[in-house]
Amino acid sequence: MRNLYRSERREQRRQDRLQRRLERRRNGGSAAGQLVVGLGVIAIGMLFLLDNLGIIEFEYAFQLWPVIFVLAGALKVQQATSNSGRVAGGILIAVGALLLLKGMGFIDISWRTLAPVLMIAAGLLVVFKSTRARNDTVSSLLDKDAGQDSVVRLTALMGGIERRINTQDFRGGEITAIMGGCELDLRQASIQGQAVLNVFAMWGGIEIKVPDDWTVSLEGTPLLGAFSEKTIAPRDNAKRLIIRGVALMGGCDVRN
Known part of the structure; x- marks a missing residue:
């Protein structure tokens, strides 16, 4: 009986720790997301301001539009509570990085090559979602x-x-x-x-x-x-x- 009581106590403490961890993520998620969005808007505004001041050319600034994908991916990873959500955010970051490097001339990749890569990434997300484990942070709270x-x-x-x-x-x-x-x-x-x-x-x-x-x-x-x-x-x-x-x-x- 004593061993059973100790086991139940350990399980209860583990559930309490998971609950507190999830609550911290929930409570901080909205503020962190707004912070990332705010910084992204500030960065875009700075680019247009520098263009108006003649410091950089608008054509160069426009090449940075894939940053939107990177920003979206970072927001998704930050708020995700499951592995599939984090994978979706990672794919958005990877797509944005590829488009950004292509637009800035660091890599030479055609749309005929990039389009199948995007399809493969989408397929991987679907496969990962269908086979993801059920014991992540949120589902572990289910009794x-x-x-x-x-x-x-x-x-x-x-x-x-x-x-x-x-x-x-x-x-x-x-x-x-x-x-x-x-x-x-x-x-x-x-x-x-x-x-x-x-x-x-x-x-x-x-x-x-x-x-x-x-x-x-x-x-x-x-x-x-x-x-x-x-x-x-x-x-x-x-x-x-x-x-x-x-x-x-x-x-x-x-x-x-």
Whole structure:
């Protein structure tokens, strides 16, 4: 009995450490994302200012447009809570770096070669997503009583995804839409207190439908994009969904 008690105590402490680690990542994710976006906007503004002052030529500054991909990838890696999300961010960074090196003349690669490379990268992301391990930081917080849909992970890459969740213990997750769209229907689901959903939309759209008794808190960062919250706030704030993330030339719409 004593050994069983010690084992349960160790497991409880491990779960508490994982919970605190996830909360730190959630609480710091929005601020860090806004910091990266702000620095990126400042850098772009400085380039245009230097061009207007005649210090650099606009044509040279325009060659730096792939930095957008690098910035988007860095934001995705920073906010990702799963391995597939980090891989998606890494692919965006790699694509941006290749385009940047090509535009600046450091490498000589044609679009006929680059296009298949992008297709291979997209395929690798799909394969990795389908075979990813289930025991990452978020899923490790699920106990035996939690359903399979308690944590959702959706990735739409040049396509569309529609998902309906009916779990009564929704705990959040991660949604990524890159040149595609995701629709998540949570109207039949429920929350035990609070849940955090991380979103990332780049040249794509995300639509989230929530029940009438949920309070929605948007903490997103739009960059040439938009976050839209069209819900009617309930009288009781017992169930709260916090949505954090980035909309880069894309959008996220929440409604009930």
